[in-house]
Each structure stands twice: as C-alpha cells, then as structure tokens.
Amino acid sequence: MTKIPEIGGEQALxxxxxxxxxINKEEVILxxxxxxxxxxxxxxxxxxxxxxxxxxDVHFSLDFYTPEQIGKKAVVANISDIASMGAIPKHMLxxxxxxxxxxxxxxxxxxxxxxxxxxxYNINIIGGNMTGSPSEAIIINIVIAGEVxxxxxxxxxxxxxxxxxxxxxxxxxxxxxxLQNNTNISKESGSILKKIHINPQHCLKESQILxxxxxxxxxxxxxxxxxxxxxxxxEASNVGAIIYKQKIPTSKATEELLRSIKKxxxxxxxxxxxxxxxxxxxxxxxxxxxxxxxxxxxxxSVTTIGKITKEKxxxxxxxxxxxxxxxxxxxxxxxxxxxxxxxxxxx
Amino acid sequence: MTKIPEIGGEQALxxxxxxxxxINKEEVILxxxxxxxxxxxxxxxxxxxxxxxxxxDVHFSLDFYTPEQIGKKAVVANISDIASMGAIPKHMLxxxxxxxxxxxxxxxxxxxxxxxxxxxYNINIIGGNMTGSPSEAIIINIVIAGEVxxxxxxxxxxxxxxxxxxxxxxxxxxxxxxLQNNTNISKESGSILKKIHINPQHCLKESQILxxxxxxxxxxxxxxxxxxxxxxxxEASNVGAIIYKQKIPTSKATEELLRSIKKxxxxxxxxxxxxxxxxxxxxxxxxxxxxxxxxxxxxxSVTTIGKITKEKxxxxxxxxxxxxxxxxxxxxxxxxxxxxxxxxxxx
Numbered sequence: 099m100t101k102i103p104e105i106g107g108e109q110a111l112x113x114x115x116x117x118x119x120x121i122n123k124e125e126v127i128l129x130x131x132x133x134x135x136x137x138x139x140x141x142x143x144x145x146x147x148x149x150x151x152x153x154x155d156v157h158f159s160l161d162f163y164t165p166e167q168i169g170k171k172a173v174v175a176n177i178s179d180i181a182s183m184g185a186i187p188k189h190m191l192x193x194x195x196x197x198x199x200x201x202x203x204x205x206x207x208x209x210x211x212x213x214x215x216x217x218x219y220n221i222n223i224i225g226g227n228m229t230g231s232p233s234e235a236i237i238i239n240i241v242i243a244g245e246v247x248x249x250x251x252x253x254x255x256x257x258x259x260x261x262x263x264x265x266x267x268x269x270x271x272x273x274x275x276x277l278q279n280n281t282n283i284s285k286e287s288g289s290i291l292k293k294i295h296i297n298p299q300h301c302l303k304e305s306q307i308l309x310x311x312x313x314x315x316x317x318x319x320x321x322x323x324x325x326x327x328x329x330x331x332x333e334a335s336n337v338g339a340i341i342y343k344q345k346i347p348t349s350k351a352t353e354e355l356l357r358s359i360k361k362x363x364x365x366x367x368x369x370x371x372x373x374x375x376x377x378x379x380x381x382x383x384x385x386x387x388x389x390x391x392x393x394x395x396x397x398x399s400v401t402t403i404g405k406i407t408k409e410k411x412x413x414x415x416x417x418x419x420x421x422x423x424x425x426x427x428x429x430x431x432x433x434x435x436x437x438x439x440x441x442x443x444x445x
Numbered sequence: 446m447t448k449i450p451e452i453g454g455e456q457a458l459x460x461x462x463x464x465x466x467x468i469n470k471e472e473v474i475l476x477x478x479x480x481x482x483x484x485x486x487x488x489x490x491x492x493x494x495x496x497x498x499x500x501x502d503v504h505f506s507l508d509f510y511t512p513e514q515i516g517k518k519a520v521v522a523n524i525s526d527i528a529s530m531g532a533i534p535k536h537m538l539x540x541x542x543x544x545x546x547x548x549x550x551x552x553x554x555x556x557x558x559x560x561x562x563x564x565x566y567n568i569n570i571i572g573g574n575m576t577g578s579p580s581e582a583i584i585i586n587i588v589i590a591g592e593v594x595x596x597x598x599x600x601x602x603x604x605x606x607x608x609x610x611x612x613x614x615x616x617x618x619x620x621x622x623x624l625q626n627n628t629n630i631s632k633e634s635g636s637i638l639k640k641i642h643i644n645p646q647h648c649l650k651e652s653q654i655l656x657x658x659x660x661x662x663x664x665x666x667x668x669x670x671x672x673x674x675x676x677x678x679x680e681a682s683n684v685g686a687i688i689y690k691q692k693i694p695t696s697k698a699t700e701e702l703l704r705s706i707k708k709x710x711x712x713x714x715x716x717x718x719x720x721x722x723x724x725x726x727x728x729x730x731x732x733x734x735x736x737x738x739x740x741x742x743x744x745x746s747v748t749t750i751g752k753i754t755k756e757k758x759x760x761x762x763x764x765x766x767x768x769x770x771x772x773x774x775x776x777x778x779x780x781x782x783x784x785x786x787x788x789x790x791x792x
Contacts, residue, residue, distance in 0.1 A: 127491055128596060131681070133526040133666060134495035136596045139486040144474055148481035151540040151574050151586060179480040193498040193586045227498050227586075235579035239498060239540045239586040249475060249483045319480060334478070 100202040108228060111202065115209055121222040125188065135224035137189055137243075146244040148179040154235040162277050165204045167296050169211025172238045175321065177215065178300040178374045182319035184309035185246035187302070190216060191225035195237040198230055208238075219302060250309065250378075255316040255335035259379040259406040262388065264304050264398050266347040267324055268363065269294040271370025272355045283358050287351035301376045304398050307391060308378065317378040324403075325368040325412075325424055327377045332412055341404035341424070344417045368414075368424075379406055447549040455575060458549065462556055468569040472535065482571035484536055484590075493591040495526040501582040509624050512551045514643050516558025519585045522668065524562065525647040525721040529666035531656035532593035534649070537563060538572040542584040545577055555585075566649060597656065597725075602663040602682035606726040606753040609735065611651050611745050613694040614671055615710060616641040618717025619702045630705050634698035648723045651745050654738060655725065664725040672715040672759075672771055674724045675751075679759055688751035688771070691764045715761075716772075726753055 102111050112130075121129045128136040139145075152158060152172045163171070173190070180187045192212065196205070216223055221242065231237060273295025275281065276288055301319070308314050316335055318327040324346065332339050348363045356363040367373075380388060389400045412424040449458050459477075468476045475483040486492075499505060499519045510518070520537070527534045539559065543552070563570055568589065578584060620642025622628065623635055648666070655661050663682055665674040671693065679686050695710045703710040714720075727735060736747045759771040 128598065132596075132599050133529040134493045134532065134591070134596075136530070136593065137492045137494070139488075139490060139492050139592075141486075143486060145484045145486050145492070145590070146481045147484070147536065147538055147572055147588075147590065149538040149540050149572055149574050149586075149588060151542055151576050151584075153542050153576055153579050155579050156577050182480040183483070185481065189494065191494055191496040191588055193496050195498060195500050195584060225494055225496055227496050229498050229500055230503050232500050232502050232582035232584070233580035237498075237542060237579070237584055239496075239574075241494075241496060241538055241588045243492070243494065243590065244481075245486075246483065249479075249481075251475065252479050 101199065102202060105202055111205065112228060114202070115205065118209065118213065119223045120217075121224065122220060126222050126224055129222070129224050130226060135189070137222070137224060140245040143245040143247050144249070146180060146183055146185040146246050146249065147241065148176055149239065149241045150175045150179065151237065151239045153237050163296055165207030166211035166214070168236070168238070169208040170214055171298060172240050173212050173215040174298050174300045174374060176240045176242045177219065177302055178319040178321060180242050180244045181300055181302040181305035182250075182317050182376060183246060184250035184305055184314070184317065185244040186306070187219060187221045187242045187244040189222045189224045189243045191241045192223065193227040193239040195229050195231040197234045197236070200236070250314050250317040251334070252316050252318055252331050253334035255331050255337055255379040255406045257337060257406055257408045258382070259315050260382050260385055260402050261328070261339060261341065261377070261379050261404040261406065262385070262400050262402050263320070263324070263347065263375055263377050264301050264392065264400055265373070265375040266349045266352070267320065267373050267375060268348050268367035268370050269352045270298060270372040271366045272352045276355055281355055281358055283354050287354045290349070290351040291355060295372070298372055298374050300374050301398070303396050304376060304392055307395055308376070308388070311384070311388060311391060313380050313384040313388070315379045315381070317376060320373045320375045320377050322371050323369045324377065328412055328424070329426070331377065331379065332410065335406070336410070338407040338410040339404055339412045340407055341412070341414050343414050345401060345403045347399070347401040448546065449549060452549055458552065459575060461549070462552065465556065465560065466570045467564070468571065469567060473569050473571055476569070476571050477573060482536075484569070484571060487592040490592040490594050491596070493527060493530055493532040493593050493596065494588065495523055496586065496588045497522045497526065498584065498586045500584050510643055512554030513558035513561070515583070515585070516555040517561055518645060519587050520559050520562040521645050521647045521721060523587045523589045524566065524649055525666040525668060527589050527591045528647055528649040528652035529597075529664050529723060530593060531597035531652055531661070531664065532591040533653070534566060534568045534589045534591040536569045536571045536590045538588045539570065540574040540586040542576050542578040544581050544583070547583070597661050597664040599663050599665055599678050599681035602678050602684055602726040602753045604684060604753055604755045605729070606662050607729050607732055607749050608675070608686060608688070608724070608726050608751040608753065609732070609747050609749050610667070610671070610694065610722055610724050611648050611739065611747055612720070612722040613696045613699070614667065614720050614722060615695050615699045615714035615717050617645060617719040618713045619699045623702055628702055628705055630701050634701045637696070637698040638702060642719070645719055645721050647721050648745070650743055651723060651739055654742055655723070655735065658731070658735060658738060660727050660731040660735075662726045662728070664723060667720045667722045667724050669718050670716045671724065675759055676771070676773070678724065678726065679757065682753070683757070685754040685757040686751055686759045687754055687762060688759070689762050692748060692750045694746070694748040
C-alpha cells in the first residue's frame with residue numbers, strides 16, 4: 099500500500115489520476131489542467147446540471163463498500179438525476195475530501211469505479227478538486243452537465259394520468275438492512291439484496307427510450323423512496339394520486355427478507371431509498387407501448403401502480419380496498435441517520 | 446437560534462433558502478426544485494466549468510470567520526478561477542455537508558455571503574445538495590459554469606513575454622499569520638491584513654478588461670502563491686522564467702508584519718496563498734496600455750515582475766542581482782496543514 103506523499107504528494111497524485119482519464123476531443127476544448135475546463139456548447143439543445151454529495155458513514159460505509167463500489171455509486175446517483183430529466187450526461191467534475199493517510203490504491207479504486215460508468219456512457223471527466231478531509235471521512239461531490247432538447251419535468255402530471263415505475267422497489271433498503279443485521283434468509287436472496295444495495299444501477303437507457311416515445315408527462319428517479327417521489331410529482335404538478343399498494347413491484351428476495359423480520363414489504367418500497375428506478379406518468383392509452391418497448395429494448399419491466407387525481411391528497415389503497423393517506427415520512431439528514439436504518443419507522 | 450428540525454427539517458430548510466434566490470429567467474429554464482436544472486446554452490460561445498471544495502479547519506475556521514464570510518470566500522475562490530480564463534460566470538451549484546446541530550441563522554448567513562457575490566455578478570444559483578456532515582465540520586462545494594469565446598490558457602506564454610501581476614501579494618498569508626499569532630504590529634496594519642485574509646476579492650472585472658485588450662498570452666489566478674502559479678504557467682507553456690524578487694508587489698502592512706517576525710516579505714508573496722490576484726504574460730509592447738487601462742478603469746495597480754525565458758528553469762533574482770532557482774514548495778494538502786501555517790517553511 100502506497101501513501102500519497104510516497105509518490106510525491108497532491109500534484110503527483112492528480113497527474114497520476116489524469117493519466118487514466120480519456121476525453122472526447124470533439125466535445126472538450128480544454129480538459130483538466132488549467133483553472134477551469136472549456137467545452138463546446140450544444141447546438142439547439144439546452145444544458146442540464148445536477149450535483150450530489152456522498153459522505154462516508156452517511157451514504158456509504160467502508161465496512162460494506164470497496165473503493166471501486168463507492169466511486170461507481172457516486173456516479174450512478176448523479177446519472178440517475180440526469181436520466182430522470184430525459185437528458186444525456188456529457189461532462190463531469192469531481193471534488194474529493196480525503197484523509198491524509200489514504201492510499202494511492204484506494205484512490206485508484208475509486209476512480210476505477212467512477213470511470214466504469216463514465217467510459218460506458220461517454221461522459222468526459224473535465225475537472226476536479228482534491229483537499230484534505232477534516233475528519234477520517236471521505237467526501238465525494240460530483241457534478242454532471244448534460245444536454246436535452248425538451249426536459250421531462252416533475253410538474254407535468256395531469257388528472258387521470260397513470261403512474262408507472264421501472265423495475266422493482268425496496269431492494270436497496272432491504273439490502274442495507276441485511277448488511278447491517280445479517281438476517282436469517284437464504285444465501286441466494288441475501289447475496290441478491292447485498293449486490294443491489296452496493297452496486298446500484300441507474301435507468302439512463304430506459305429514460306432515453308421513454309423520451310423518444312414522447313408521451314411522458316412527468317418523471318422522477320426514485321432515490322428517496324416511492325412515497326417521497328410521488329409526493330414531489332404531485333406537489334409540482336398540483337395534483338394528487340392513488341397508489342395501489344399491492345401493485346408496487348417488489349422482488350422475491352426483498353419479500354423474503356421483510357417476511358423474515360415480520361414487516362410489510364411494500365413499506366420498504368415506499369419509504370426506503372436508493373432504488374434509482376424511474377417513476378413517471380402518462381395517458382392510459384400509452385401504457386401498452388411503454389411496457390412493451392421497454393421490455394423489448396432493455397428487458398426492464400414496467401408496472402402501473404396507480405393514477406393521478408384532481409384531489410390533492412395521496413392515498414394508498416390496500417389489498418382489501420381500504421384507503422389511507424400516505425405518510426409524509428421521507429429521509430431527512432437532520433432527523434435520521436441512514437446507517438441507523440433499522441431505527442427507521444418502517445423496519 | 447433556531448435548529449433545523451424546528452422549522453420542519455431538511456426540505457423546509459431548502460424551501461426557506463430557495464425563497465431568497467433569484468434567477469434570470471432569460472438564461473434559466475428550470476431552476477432549483479427538480480432532479481436537475483435546465484439552462485439555455487450560450488450561442489457562439491464555449492462553456493467553462495470550475496469547482497472548488499472548502500473544508501472547515503482546512504480552508505477556514507469558525508474562530509476567524511462569520512458564516513457570511515465563509516459563504517463569500519467560497520464563491521470568490523470559484524469566480525477567481527473563471528476570471529483567470531477570461532470567462533464570465535453564469536450558473537452556480539452549491540453542495541453543503543453540515544453538522545446536524547447547525548442553526549438556520551448560520552445557513553442564512555452562509556447564503557447571504559454567497560448571494561452578496563452572485564447578485565453582484567448576475568450568477569444564477571441553479572442547484573444544490575444538502576447532507577449531514579460526518580464530523581462537526583462544514584464542507585462547501587461550489588461549481589460555476591460560465592461562458593467564453595476564446596479562453597486565456599496557462600499554456601500560451603512565449604520567450605521574451607513579460608510577466609505581470611495585479612494588486613499586491615502575500616497579504617492573505619500575512620493576515621492568517623496575524624489572526625493565529627496576534628503579532629505585535631500597528632492596529633491599522635493588523636486590521637488591513639485580517640480583512641484581506643477573511644474577505645478576499647477576485648479580479649473578475651480586471652480579467653474582463655484584460656480579455657478585451659486581446660493581448661494576454663497566458664493567465665492564472667494566484668490562489669496557491671506566486672511560485673506555484675508561475676511554475677504552472679511555465680510548465681504548461683514549456684518555457685522558464687526570471688522573477689525579480691524586489692519587484693514583487695507587497696503592501697506596507699504585509700511588510701510590517703513580516704519585518705516584525707524577522708522574515709522576508711517577498712517569500713510570503715511567493716509561497717503564501719489565497720491572494721486571488723491575476724498573474725499573466727504579454728509582449729513587452731503592451732505593458733503600458735495594460736497598466737494604464739487597468740488603473741483607469743478599476744483603480745487596480747499592475748506590476749511587471751519578470752520575464753519568460755527559453756531555458757525552462759525558474760530563477761529568482763534578488764536585489765544584489767544574485768540568481769537562485771525557485772524552490773518547488775507549494776501548498777500540498779497531504780503534507781501540510783494550512784492552519785499550521787506558522788510551521789510552513791516561509792515563516
């Protein structure tokens with residue numbers, strides 16, 4: 099293991115990282131190495147910007163993640179935000195605060211994880227910043243700039259629109275619970291859940307297909323749980339919603355874990371987080387083509403889970419048809435500690 | 446003092462901040478409130494991006510700074526990078542990691558400082574991210590996206606070009622030393638130095654004037670000391686330089702402090718940091734018009750401190766004409782602690 103001063107310090111480390119970064123010279127005029135980067139502006143398209151900060155022991159723990167997995171997760175969270183606008187990611191800036199005694203191998207792993215995504219989706223790493231961390235904690239801030247012709251907003255949902263989600267929900271929350279508590283479930287389910295929590299996937303490909311279908315009225319990525327994201331769409335669109343609880347898609351592994359701790363599977367889908375699936379609305383007439391096209395082109399399943407209402411409340415309808423208003427619970431950094439996940443309401 | 450949960454938690458705090466943010470609707474299509482922001486792309490101009498992370502007890506200390514001063518300093522450091530490219534700042538994204546027990550008043554102060562600059566220079570705050578801090582430390586990451594027709598790079602310096610700087614150097618380092626050691630100097634000088642360290646100024650206006658003069662061959666902002674920045678220009682341009690030590694501009698207050706601790710004033714200018722002045726090169730024939738125009742239009746003084754050489758070393762010539770190679774010392778987050786400033790080589 100090599101400490102940073104051994105290779106010559108901060109500047110040497112930056113040079114070492116930059117060696118492995120490749121950029122598209124058609125898009126980037128001046129990459130890393132000056133006070134700022136310069137890129138071409140897209141023609142006839144708008145710019146899209148998102149940022150996300152990941153903090154050790156808040157968003158990830160070195161007990162569960164390798165450096166590579168941390169790097170990848172940080173990028174996935176940001177790509178997911180770009181995807182939820184129907185936009186394409188183009189350029190990335192990375193800021194790191196790292197403890198002094200961190201190894202070059204750790205940084206290499208982190209960048210390997212970051213570049214596994216940037217290389218796959220042709221995102222140019224054009225800037226960065228490296229500083230000492232105030233504590234032992236690692237902090238990663240990522241910004242992605244992308245482009246879009248017409249963005250899909252949260253605010254376009256209309257009465258009678260149907261509400262759909264990609265994939266299944268709650269597995270990331272269940273995976274974190276399993277990692278922390280080593281619950282007694284089948285080895286196979288445990289390993290599926292762990293993988294989903296540690297190695298999350300965004301839906302950039304799916305969002306591009308949805309964008310092309312040109313019929314999505316609103317969209318969000320599910321980073322903070324289905325309940326929070328549904329509320330965000332409803333508030334922005336000035337409407338309400340009905341969600342059919344039994345229609346919320348959850349995997350067998352998630353169900354097995356939640357059953358083993360005698361909790362409601364659908365609640366972890368509603369109030370868990372980091373699923374990075376897409377939540378979106380459309381007119382009823384588009385349901386079939388959306389489901390068929392996504393299945394055919396990506397293999398991703400899409401499920402209709404509810405509909406938009408004029409009345410502004412959000413109701414959950416259970417299997418017996420009983421209607422209850424959705425709880426306002428959502429993740430709050432100033433109230434909860436996510437690594438006290440088991441102390442959350444739902445589990 | 447109001448704690449964040451008292452106003453309703455993270456989401457309420459974000460809404461509270463957003464109320465005071467104003468954006469230019471001609472430029473911003475969709476501001477804060479969705480998964481990503483959308484802006485118009487500049488026509489016939491390129492995009493410029495920079496990012497900078499400020500960490501409590503590395504870049505600032507609550508012993509010396511008010512929240513407002515921290516916010517302003519974070520923005521100034523980023524504007525300074527955009528200025529050094531000859532570019533114009535347009536949009537800003539802010540990520541904060543803050544301890545749970547921070548007050549709403551603290552956050553208000555921080556944003557007041559940030560907005561004192563964004564309002565003045567018409568920069569749109571289009572995005573942000575707020576998370577809990579792993580320690581008691583506050584971490585601020587800022588990204589600025591700007592625009593430029595043709596950027597001024599580090600790499601354009603040529604043999605025989607003269608080297609110039611705006612303002613005077615070393616006062617920020619001297620100010621930090623004064624804050625930490627309460628050195629016995631005149632009250633007036635102490636107060637000048639403190640103010641310069643705590644309330645730094647960028648040279649955006651100066652850089653725009655230099656850009657219009659259309660004769661600057663290379664430019665850097667002096668964030669890490671004159672020695673480091675000169676080296677960066679020389680390495681990028683594949684040239685060397687001669688710096689006349691006695692010509693390095695330093696203020697009377699800086700000189701008074703350094704004299705009182707029996708140290709060389711010019712060394713704090715060379716190896717100190719955070720002056721945020723501009724270092725640039727041009728042909729000898731442009732010297733007069735540059736100095737006159739900047740003085741006339743901004744009141745800022747410009748000093749010629751040396752020249753570019755074909756030989757790739759960087760030499761310092763002292764008052765007796767003695768030539769010595771410039772030390773490679775620069776600030777390194779993995780070797781030094783800036784708040785152990787007094788332990789640096791130079792003081």
